[in-house]
Amino acid sequence: MKKVLLSLLVAGSLALPHAVRAQAPVPVNYTEQVVVEGAGRSALYTRALNWAEHKFTYAPTTALVADPTKSVIRVTGTGKLKPVDARGQDQSLIVLFTFRFQATDNGYSYQVSSFEVVPDPKAPSQKVPLEEYQAELRASRNNAKTFNDRRLGAQATSLASEAAMSFRSFMNSQPANDHVGVADEQLGAQ
Template identity: 50%
Template sequence: MKNAFLGFLLGSLLLLSLPSLAQSASPVAYGEQVQVSGAGRRALYQHALAWSEKGFAYTPKMDVKADAAAGTLRLRGTGKVKTLDNNKPIETMVRFEFVFRATDNGYDYNVGAFEVVPNEKQPATTVPLVDYVAQLAADRTNSRTNNDRRVRAQASSLASEVALSFRSYMNSHEGESDDTVGLN
């Protein structure tokens, strides 16, 4: 009876830990669909484009693709994450993708596709964030530095920060119609 209970308890703990293991391998991203009444598709696109030109603080900004007819905007931004090496912080560049799409009922956006630039002298060489975090987790000093969790948390924070900046900007222009775009 004790062995059956112990086996059940061990099996339960294993099943409970599987979602947390699977969660750590998932990509870092933030996305949202927003319903907006009163603002047209063109106005929403124009507001998103204005934010990308004036309010997007994650530079250098790259690969900007704006399509007014489709109401879509796609660009890549840059941020930094820190790892620890011998208790000294080391900054590493990360790139992410921001994607916006205006619809007839509102808009949706996503911050994701994080990549790490492991060597700033070779900025064209990138590694997906999931792979970089896996490399950090395999490092023999990770039990002291927790660099894998540190980098993942910082990337999640960056995704939330970008989304908050964008949503705040869009909320400040909510309700403006197509007629008011471009007028002072």
């Protein structure tokens, strides 16, 4: 019975298309659109700018761009991912990501995306999109032991969720009559 079951499993996995088995990395992206009644565009923008300048904990930050005429904020944050080596020891890898905010007359939207890995800390200007770095890891011979491609995708997803929750928590800490609820929420990751 075990041999028959094993044979069926092997045959089933071979029947799957190669693209399904390979599972190409999906870009890490957290996007949310929030409907707010009673708070003006300017007030929402001011709150978000306060968070970006004082509460955004993913330092060092770069490229803080604030445009009050368009109610847009963009900031690049820094985080760490931890792949493992062939022996299972944690390594440290710097990752950069972008937080974007847009206030509207009906609320606001924000996005945590554009993850880029800095493979060599001695050359911080050399950045590789996370998906490309995951593809390189998938091709390495140690990936069957370490699963670093999936590990980094999960860690980046967690980082995006943390940043989004920090922002949303800050925005929700404002007076309750300003905030109504979520219109659309989407979390995409590997």
